[in-house]
Amino acid sequence: MDKNFVINGEELKVQDYKLEAGLVSFKLNHKDYRFTLVQKDGPEMILDDGNRFKAAVGSMNAEGESIVMARGREGKISSGNKKTSKSRVQAGSLVSPMPGKIFKIVKEIGSPVKKGEPILILEAMKMEHSIRADKDGTVKKILFKVGELVQGGIILAEVE
Amino acid sequence: MKIRKILVANRGEIALRVIKTAKEMGIKVATVYAEDDKNLPHALFSDEAHSLGLGALSETYLNKKKLIDIAKACGADAIHPGYGFLSENAEFAEMVEKNKIIFIGPTAESIVLMGDKIGSKKALEKINVPMIPGYHGDDQTVAHLAKKAKEIGFPVLIKASAGGGGKGMRIVHQESELEESITGAQSEALKSFSNDKVLIEKYVVNPRHIEVQLMSDTHGNHLHFFERECSIQRRYQKIIEETPAPNLSSELRLKICETAVMISSGINYRGAGTVEFILAPDGKYYFLEMNTRLQVEHPVTEMVTGHDLVRYQIMVAQGDKLPVAQKDIKQRGQAIECRIYAEDPDQNFMPSIGKIERIGTPTLRDVRLDCGFLDGTEVGVNYDPMLAKLVVWGEDRKLAISKTIYSLDEVLFLGVKTNRDYLKRILGHQSFIAGNTHTHFIPDHKSDLEPRKLSDEDMACMVAALSFGARREVKSGGASESLKTPWTQLTQFRN
16 A cells, blocks of 8 residues: 655655554665564654664644654654645745744834835844845734734734 | 751752752752743752742742742742852842842852953953953943944954843944944843943954853862863854863863962852853963853763762852862863753754653763653743753763764653754764864854755654554643743843
């Protein structure tokens, strides 16, 4: 059976995927892989493919992705196909790069902006980060006030 | 007077660090915790723990009055401030002693002196401590500062007089950038430290950051515990520290350490302190600042010298003589500390938050993980994103490096993105292995430190692990919940 995965945003196809009790085997880029599960303790496990190594799998997030650590490498993995990104942010929507606090609003709603001009300033990690217009236009929305806390990866303002 | 109970006015790994030594010495420990920290080990593993309530830092860990009231109510006869927070707050040190409680740290006078970058330099120049050429004067007009910068010669560094941790710092390479940099540094200084005074210094190209661990008692003994090399920094924050410093001649090492002792004895210092120097490639070194507290990176010194610095802090605070003489303090082997942060080095060090599902345990000999979290606890945005310090000792530097690289794989923090792989890339870099460290190591080797692409084998291992270990999320709501509490800037956190 063919099976698809997404690792760090890249699609990965494996062939002849078989999962039985304590054994998984598949083909990847014409090479055969075979792993046995030696031991499992909660999220941590010991696997064997001829050499034993440690691995750990975090619980899935809302998008079905898990953090996986194996042989000292780390990645974000999900099974299935890459999501068609309906949640993808459109041009003009400015997204917070990290969690932080709105430090300053530089442009008011309705002000004209040029690409690259800062619209607001986010304070995070003891640093100020300018959130800049990604195109020429007018500030249409600013969704937060000074002093508000924001998560990473959410829309802060919109330019039209 | 013997200390019988210590209140630790801090959180996380440093609170635990103090708890350990206090327990070894048979001293009771009380800790404090903000309500959003109530499940963290510093709130669990002390003899008694007291809530600071919930709110901004000024209401919790920085609330001087609340801390002193708790100390009095629980009968603590001493307060250990840890690092960051109130550890270098002279007003707090004074308040503590006024309330007949021992402050485990220096006198308020020493804190005031060293907290003022300009004042400390003036005082130390008098006792012939080498100073970097610069302007520390009171004329803060842009025109005068610009004139002085030109006299010193480019490149120059502009920074907040009262600052630390990189806040308000600007490097200026040419005259055209000067004015904007001065005004920028002034406004950042004002915002961070309520004081817009800045100073200008000659900027040393490829400098090393060498610091000396000091410990002084109240009987006139001013000792050093040798140097630490802390050049590997990102955004002026140390991430890897080690001792002994590589490629440092024993003559220069001794000279630097003796200069540091000249400072502690010169100001009649008390307790643990660290003098930071800039070491130029030509072997000249300059005083940078003195930190009047225990440093984050103190464990490497403990590993290599075999002395417990927290124990000595407590002994000095209760008036004991230091039980060791300078000639008996020796460096043995090599120790390396890595600061494990909840961040993604490959996404511009974006901090990560979330629930730590599992913390790995190091298994090799002489490896210590100083960590303030437990399995199932949350990393939020309200505090510094340091998760733990991995401290490794080896018979020599080569062994210490290979043990550290191995141990970094072991100490996973499942659930949050960490800089472990990035630390491995630095430690495995040939320039690091050769000991060619300086404070621009990270920007200079940026492309070498990019993540290695996952190989087919790596991905196959991940597919296998997911096959056996995929699990649905257990709802915790943690990250969003911790975001609701006010975030207060940690301007007092200095490393």
